[in-house]
Amino acid sequence: MHIEEMIDAMRALGHEVKVVAPLVNQGAGRMGGGVDWVHRLKAMLPKAVYELMELAYSVVAYRNLMAAAHDFKPDVIYERYNLFLLAGLMAKRSLGVPLLLEVNAPLVFERSQHSGGLALTSLARWAEGRAWQGADAVLPVTVVLAGYVRAYGVPPERIHVIPNGINRAHFANAPSTAKAKAALGLQGRVVLGFTGFVRDWHGVDRIVDWMGSPGAPKNTHLLVVGDGPVRAELEAQARHLGLAERVTFTGVIHRDRVPAQVAAFDIALQPAVTPYASPLKLMEYLVLGKAVIAPATPNLQEVLCDGVNALLFDETQAGSLEDALSRLCSDGALRERLAQGATDTIDRLELTWLGNARKVLRLMGVSA
Template sequence: MRIAYLHGGSIPSLWANNVHVMRMCDAFAAAGHDIALYALPGTHPTADDPYAYYGVRHRFPIRFVPVPDYTPAGYRQRAERVADLLVRDGVPDLIYGRDPYSLAAAADLAPFVYEVHQIREDLSPPETEHRLLAAPRLARLVVITRALARDLDAHYADLAPLPILVAPDCADPPQPAAERVELPGRAGVPRVGYVGHLYDGRGIDLILDLAARLPGLDFHLVGGTPEDRDRWEQPCGLPHVYFHGHRPPAELPGYYPRFDVVLAPYAEQVYLTGRLGETGRWASPMKVFEYMSYGRAMIASDLPVLREVLTDRVNCLLRPAGDPRAWAKAIVELISDVRLRRDLGDEARRQVLDRYTWRRRVDEVLVGLGLDVPDVVGSPGAT
């Protein structure tokens, strides 16, 4: 099937939403579909090859469509250009995307799937998303959590029932590292790891609190823009805390296996870069699934949305986000109990391979659309 993926972000860049898009396009290609990505030109200062940067296996075509200016009017102008390109390139069998402006401009060309990770209140005009969800050729609305599905149904009650499918974020099966990552720190000292951005709500303050309580362990934080890294690293002052900064997604397989325990200390309110949006109520963090894929023993915040995937003492330990003493005790328990670490990690890996791979996800989001897509027996997640 010919699929066009419409994205309003830059490829490559530092931002996690673009990792999600590239993983989905890679999985569409792995499933045998003819996928083309329409995205903004990259903003990463040094990454010349987006396929190598993201570590994807397929070199699907990427059509770079710039925006004349970063305003709603500019994005709408770009959306018309994307729609024109779809016609010029040959209208696909299915349009898929996370860019409401481009999807709205192309909504009459072919059946389309809209994937959304938050309720969009930043669009102009404000009714953009409402009109998109009311479009006759909307085939499916894909969301990442049941919490978001419920809130969208309530928010757009006049359009109910929406054709919603819940498809959590995912991970690829463990990939071999291109080269061994040598971490700084003390020989023989257990390592506690965190991989992800350093935005507000990501629990970086909790991690530094834990490091102060547990000086016998080394703490490694992988990720973050230079500005965010400086914000946390400069006042830290703890010699056993190491900030590694942003690493290309393709390099992360070299880090996960080096950690004895990994942390997902999300607060109840999780903000996007620059506090441009708060998504904690609906989050399905990709890093959680990547931790699981590599069989790492994880401690995560005990939040309702994370309980959609995580179960205490089954695939992780769950602890209250605001209780550093409980987190410290959990770390000590995992470090001292090798069997518990192994059992949690093994079950987490099994669940990812059974339920939460990108390849499985693309089958789930396409099944039942009447577009010559084979049924996926037992696919979970539909509402």
Template sequence: MKKIKILYLIDKLEVGGTQRHLSQLLAALDRQVFQPEVCCLQRLGPLADDISGRGVPVSCLGLKRIYGPRAYAALRRLARRIRREGIDVIHSYLFSANIFGAWAANLAGVRSIASKRDMGFETTRLHKRASRWVNRNAHIVTANSQAVARHILEEGGIAGDKIKVIHNGVPDERFRIPDTSETDTVLAKRGAWRAGRPTVGTLANLKPVKNHIGFLKAARRVLAEVSEAQFLIVGDGPLRADLEAAAASLGIGDRTTFFGEAADPRPLLAVMDVFVLCSLHEGFPNALLEAMAAGRAVLATRNGGCPEVVRHGRNGFLIDPDDVGSTAGQISRLLRSEDLRASFGKAAR
């Protein structure tokens, strides 16, 4: 039987939820049926070695933008490559790759799948028009939650039966709780960390939409109620220096550890007593699923796809990202009750 050749197109392979999702998808893909390869628009990134190590070819176009003479030339080369290699399907992830992928597929005469995984950050008229163009021209548009599917319909340019909802998932065996002694040793070198203290953590790239400033403001209130608490922020990004300064100005710098990027979040999730996601917008966050799979007690933002997996008061708490007082109160409640944390963690798995 001829294998189905799929070209996965993505902006870059940095450490992020979408990129980790793609890496896990490629690991689980049936190689007797599918023959995958990956192409990055901009640059490779740290997950490229992980993917290529599984025998999946990884290439890069090296584009800074998806318009202009250089981009158009790359588009034509990609279309020729698709025809030459007999690619059957282009499956794209993230805004720029969705546009480029649908365009290249049309030129090459093959089918395309565009994946949309958030509630839309396209604020300009041009970006909104581009998103509707993708909706019209991709053969299938996947959404990672019912909330994202509704958003795609609101964008326009698409019939409902063209949208396929495929929720994110995590392999259960990956999130069995590991021994944390080595993690404690690594964290102890970061200065603020102390093993044995009740720990509130979050896992997300340090970008405005993830609302780490809301997390830090809630952390200050928690510390006033639970004096032995400490806070762990896993992830990196353009706001790191600003957030470190904010933690210091809020008086919690000596209780807050900024770990940075982590390709494998399991050992860090294992030391968290409570996991918090304060994002302003979410599609269906992998970090939340990973925390729940690890048996953590979770608080998640009450928007996007989070309410599709967190049942308030049953396997976690839903919070309004701008309600710092309520968020802090729920965190403190969980820190004070080991039984409630255990109950939420068991139900979350």
């Protein structure tokens, strides 16, 4: 979504964008479309072999970039960072044009922590350092993530934090909360909402447990806009607690349907967060004016302020999330105040894709 929205925003501002990407993803029609064979290959090969193949793919990507540049003659290369991918850096040097590198995660750290880790850690660190140090501008999505970039020795003047944003037009026709609830048959409920691909670390199970506790209002309803690997576990948990009728999963839905679903939320949930991320779901919550509950982590506090546009809890303190839920469910005036603060945040911090595109263009010395 990030890269697609940036492309659309740059074009809307009058600039030409040539997209160079793996052919399996072009026109696939769904996120990650056409790459199931890659996941199967990764599972079959020794990790070290697969990682060497990732690095070798830079040569393929470089040739594709240079072929595209032959006719397009770009003024700048804008790349979404991926581990072991050095094609943009190679093309920048051959073409003599600036490279702007969008960074959404410190992938050496992230991959070391998940999926069994990395086999060639030293090579991965070298590749990440080369990519970040060689870019004319590195664009991390949070100040926290910028710290990872600085640790590689990238000069501060080449690091520019640009959080994720929102496309206002995509949410302009969202229904009112009352109409959205009516369409879903949730009238009279306090709707707790979560969007995205639900994993165990998201902490949605804590929401279900709280709903089953004696102190939770009986008119709460959990609406999960999305799907995920823990859906069956959460549904089983809800049945065990006698909450089966109070928990709804939409399953995977088209992006165009998301605003009408999120519009039904009274309280928007961010129970946990990766410490360096700029969550896309948070921007959706804010633009639709939802009362947000989130942990008081440094990356989220770059956007959220307790009592102004969110109710923040201390994730290190047992019961803090549950106390925040009880407080917000019982205080309609607080929900309204936070909802207004959420809406104001988008304009105050210019958290739109058009705003992000303007910032990027200014870095290039180009008028937006």
